[in-house]
Amino acid sequence: MSVAHDISRESHLKCMLTEAREALLPLAELSYLQRQTLLYDIRDHLDSCKSHVLNENQRDLHNANTLTKPLRVRLRLDEKKFASILVMLDSVAQQRDVLYKEIMRRQLATGLILSKLCVPIGLIAFIFESRPDALVQMMSLCLFSANAVMIKGGSEARYTNQALFSAIQQVVITKYPSLEGWAYLLSDRQDVDYLLTCDKEVDVIIPRGSADFVSQIKMRSHIPVLGHADGVCSVYIDKDADLDTAVRVVLDAKVQYPAVCNAAEVLLFDTSLLDQEVCIQGNQTHEHDLNEKTQSDSKHSTKRSGIDISGNSSHNLTKDLTENSAEGFSSSSSDALLDDESKMNIIKMICIKLIEQGVELRSGAKDATILTTVFHTIPGSIPSNNKIANKITVTKVSEEERGTEYLDLCIYVAFVKGIDGAITWINKYGSHHTDCIVSKSEDAIEQFIRKVDSASVMANCSTRFADGYRYGLGAEVGISTSRLHARGPMGVEGLTSTKWVVRGLGDTVGEFSQGERNFLFKDISTATK
DSSP: OOHHHHHHHHHHHHHHHHHHHHTHHHHHHOOHHHHHHHHHHHHHHHHHTHHHHHHHHHHHHHTOTTSOHHHHHHHOOOHHHHHHHHHHHHHHHTSOOOTTOEEEEEEEETTEEEEEEEEEOOEEEEEEOSOTHHHHHHHHHHHHTTOEEEEEOOGGGHHHHHHHHHHHHHHHHHHOGGGTTSEEEEOOHHHHHHHTTOTTTOOEEEEESOHHHHHHHHHHOSSOBOOOOOOOEEEEEOTTOOHHHHHHHHHHHHHSOTTSTTSEEEEEEEGGGSOHHHHHHHHHHHHHHHHHHHHHHHHOSSSOEEEETTSOOGGGHHHHHHHHTTSSOOHHHHHHHHHHTOTHHHHHHHHHHHHHTTOEEEEOHHHHHHHHHHHHHOTTSSOTTOTTTTOOEEEEOOGGGGGOOOOSSEEEEEEESHHHHHHHHHHHHSOSSEEEEEOSOHHHHHHHHHHOOOSEEEESSOGGGOSTTTTTSSOOSOEEOOSSSOOEEOOTGGGEEEEEEEEOSSOOHHHHHTTSSOOOOEEEOTTOO
């Protein structure tokens, strides 16, 4: 690109930024009813454009052959996802109005009243990868919170993003021509380079993508960034966990939709679920493993190796798992086994259920050998006629992988020493996104909630609930792991800031300095005016 073209493009972007900031005033003038109606109109118009949007998405998918499987899953927009976009627009429109509402009111002195108001942030730069539905979430939330927005989506979703953006803009500009510049969709990667330097025009950047992507944005700009790291979400199975609850929560957290940031990537078991004999056998097996490691490494260039109890390859499991996923694994029989034999059944049952769903179990060397020892040590805990009883494979991996966001049907399994061990593990290797405990002990649950340093903490429910829509926020622009401004799913309130307002009757500080008047500092309920 020529220097002249660079200057011309930067000049054009500067005009866009100016127009976006100018649109903030007419945005702020829209009433709650007008913003609601606008979102309902956008929903209806998008519904009428569905065929065109889905066709453009197929065009993007056709051109995205080099994308990884998780990114292709995020890029795909089918009938079900499109319907969820329409539901989301309704949900945002039904959120309570927070703009210019009093958060707090205090009487400083007689006739002198302090208020704290909720106000829009201003101009937001939204930069995201793959997911075209994120564009609709951001535009709807910005409209409802009266923020202007500059949008740059991934090139892999170019046609889908353009179709969605054009449909939304058509509704907004038709009803309110003065809002023409409130949102822009950028098309060139170099636009982002320039945008990151505009700290006088852009108030905040919200990147949505991988941890590397978010880190790059943070390093390249002085503008405040609201983003999240990888979603390395853990589920900890406590010694007092209920088997049925544990199975339900783990399966949903891992399998329901593995390609998103709130899916579980780590499964932690309390070592109290093991007996002493298993721990000793596991350690002995681990020592034997280490003696053979050099020979194994010389034969295989990969750093992963499968431990298959039956001696068969894990690739042979697929057919058997499909045929036997319903054989002999009812919740009631599982509970009976837990009572009659050993708590180790909870480990075995959860792992079996995951394997039935095609999930690959991964562990560091020591935990992998302990896990396979568990499978050997509980004869009869799986019906002998079940074809997968002796075909459980654990993939040994480097312990460096324990903080990996797989976004796929893989899960890292580890053993920890009680609730304190789980908390330490999660705070050290997790990403402070969403973590879960499964336990019947209220003391353990309270410890976990207080000490786990994550944006969302779950007790006996799936990590997949960590979502703006499921929190009743309408939608989300992302899940922030920051500790400033907003943390967790960011809905309408996450896109607002505050303003202090003091109303008086000619009051002066001198009156108070000279002792003529005294401060009262009396809080007033905001429910009464």
